[in-house]
Amino acid sequence: MEKEELKTKIAELLPAATFEESGEWLNILVTPADWLSFAGQLRHDERLLFDYLFCLTCIDFKTNLTMVYHLSSTTFRHNIVIKSVLDRARPEIESVSHIWKTAEFHEREVYEMFGVDFLNHPDLRLLILPDGWEGKNPMRKDFEDPVNMIKL
Amino acid sequence: MFRETEIVKDVSSIPPFPQDAVQGGGGAGDLIINVGPQHPATHGVLHLVITLNGETIKKVEPHLGYIHRSIEKMCESLTYRQFIYVTSRMDYLSAHINNHACALCVEKGMQIEVPDRAQVIRVIMDELTRIASHELWWGAMAMDIGAFTPFFHAFREREKINEIMEETCGARLTMNYYVPGGLRADMHPDFQKKVKEFIVLFKRKIDEYDELVTGNIIFINRMKGVGMLSKEDAVSFGCSGPAARGSGVHCDIRKLYPYAVYDKVEFDEILETGCDSLARYMVRIREMKQSVRIIEQLIDHIPEGDFQAKTKAVLKLPKGEFYTRVETARGELGVYIVSEGATTPYRIKFRSPGFSNLSALDSMARGSKLGDLVAMMGTLDLVIPDIDR
Amino acid sequence: MWSLTNISTGIHDWLIQTFNPTWALIIEMVIAGIAVIGLFAVLGLVLVLMERRVAAWMQIRLGPNRVGPFGLLQSAADTVKLLVKEGMTPDGADKFLFNLAPFIAMMVAMLLMVPIAFAKDFQLWDLNIGVLYVSAVSSIMVISILMAGWASNNKYSLMGAMRSGAQIVSYELSAGLSILTIVVLTGSLNINDIIIAQADGWWIFKGHIPVIISFVIFIIAVTAETNRAPFDLAEAESELTSGFHTEYSGMKFALFFLAEYINVFIVCAIGATLFLGGWMPFHIGNWESFNHVMDYIPSSIWFFGKTFFLIFVIMWFRWTFPRLRIDQLLNLEWRYLLPISMFNLLLATAIAILGWHF
């Protein structure tokens, strides 16, 4: 499906979504509240079938945290990018690990690196950071580690 | 010859594992062992907490981070020329391909036309890297299964590739040969001759691999029906590369989203439908032959011209987001750059193949024997720095 | 024919003349003990070096080549290293059993040395139930492994020990049955009788198909019994790090290591004795002159030649094959080796009764 088709299709599914087409792929901005039901629709809709979540990450824009989901369909070979802006002080979004199993690991990574709280995640624990890690989330922009970070 | 093991297909029949058991004592009859962070089968510092019932695996829980260097954070303070070299250290066995992904992403952002010569040499180098990586995997996996000799036989051929790399790139493992806009230097005058010699040698030796390992009845019995990963699961777990192609998922980035000159060469995407370890093994073995095929098509037709495009002294990506993906020896590597228009990336994300492939290990391993776990880890071809980044 | 008979009888006669019979016997025992320990040390060194060389050549490497000429002193250097290393006992281990286990392994290996005929008339004890003795004593080996695995208080060790227990107990069966084939054909449990019976040709040639089958089964079974690849599940490096001797270090580890090699030597010696005629030179039926020429080669050379050939075969297995999984290992025994060897024993009995062997 081409960008335009995808856009009309998705606009049907979620009228509240806003689009951005400057990039290579169609970018869709959804609110965290809409995300879970929208994700289910993306995965299971006959004409979309986004079954391959190939990248899940988060960006710290200093004013907010933005979750970025890169989705692809192994049937139709179309790609979209979903973005969701979270409150930086209390970032919360629904987990999609039961829709795409790969999200379980990726969400754990984002959880510890950015402090995003994934609601209803089956096993939200530290994955990479050592047990008992306290303090800030390393990938946030305001993280400072005076011991290990070398300023160039 | 031996009876095939009954793999527990229905994972849900295994009762859920109590969460507190990992921290303290296990349930009745459960044995919890730590495989790693230092263990001969993990090939690095991977830590798996395995719950066993006798020899049968009930749960595998990976603990990561022992070699986490936060390359993504590091790259935020490096310029677009500098950050490429760090990525060689992620999946050190396909260093060239990692660099290729980063160079492509910068080139996409800057809209640099890469000269044909550079593109062809890049593809040859990538394929050589892929062969070298698969060679090492083959030897290491055979060693996991218990056969020591193939490891040395694999290194003999890998050494030839390393020599070629050393001559052209000046290093054997972390080459840093690709720069945004092309190559750092032109290929070595002996490059073509050496590569052709290697191909002749490799074609002769690859049949020995089949004699030594592939046809061996013990090996086949160790691999067949072990580590089943269904096609749906492979997609859902985000698996890519040979791990997913062993389950019949059409996912070769070189075919789906061709980059460099992959759309101009003929090669087959290897698909196996066995879904088990043997299928993943066969994908890699056959993929090596396809890589040789690609190199053969290109090695005599390296176009003349510049090896590097003219670029500005200071690279500044325009504000925006750029995503490129390439096929490394392990699967799909995605490079996601968020630029604010500065000389350094604002945020960089490496979507590494190993991380997603590892997440499938738990569901693959449940219900099989401890000895199968090493076979599964072997055929997933986990490179730990790639997982941890 | 040059043989060690003269030396052994000479020493015996001299002792009998010099001391009273009791003391003579005791001194003979001491001499035998020292000889066995000396043989142990030498065999250990030789076999370790041989294993490393075989492995290296199969793996297109050179192997040990630094210590001494052609690396011949490499294993001596290793021994020194192991001797001066600290032999640690883990805190949580059962200290007594932990320290006892390597000695039991060693003792079993020593006991097994008793009935082996190293050359013509050169045997520690010409036991009339020699073959039975060997198969009985060799099953004590599993106790030392279980002891080591249990006492280490380590999960890897325990799993290795349990695997090894299941493995050795199973493979005793087919090893025993394939030995019985020869016993049936010879009609004696005495090792000397078995060798003498092969004076007109070795059993592997005389007994045709059943003996060849039982020879193959014997080699597979003893490879498993001595815990060597492809049946090295007890120490399965890539799965259990080092299995039952994970926690051992220094000399205690060296004893296990040595016991493994001595066991390999002994089972190969038994195999050579039963199937390849022990010290008996290569004889063909009633070709008198040919047999006479063969007799000029000393019997000890025949014995060691055959034994080392079998050791080489077992090493060849190790450096070629991948390891089996535990359930496949037991399947191989119970579904393939055991039925085949039982059927084979029946066949051999029929041949022995009908006199169809040569």
Place this chain on the structure above:
Amino acid sequence: MFIVKYIKDVFSGIKSLLVGMRRTGYYFTHHKEIITEQYPDNRDTLVMADRFKGEVVLLHDENNEHACTGCTACELACPNATIKIVTKFDITPEGKKKKALDKFVYHLELCTMCNLCIIACPTDAIKMAQTFEHSVYDRAELTKILNKPDSKIREGVE
């Protein structure tokens, strides 16, 4: 039939094992295939590839002159802070002050041989040497000053 399949299985299994043993047996008897390099012994004949990246060196000619202007391009290009250029001011014959190299500090222990400094250098003053035996007993010995004592900038290099 069951028995036929059973026997066939056994024989094909044994055959596959023998094929593998033939391969290792071949290498056991053919010692010409051995590829071991006996490194410290072949040090005299060892030839490193001419592009091999061993360490950064500052090139000096026979007059003890180098081409480094102290422009710090390499220092800026280095991703690991491996290079530190210390500059001084020379007095030219005309009496003007001129920036020149005082110390070229190179931390080998931080260097990843990425070659970016060599590319950045505008006067080709530095290059990668083919040495690779860098082990020392003290970490401090890895911090090197690349310009030789009393060396000067070559005439005409700007």
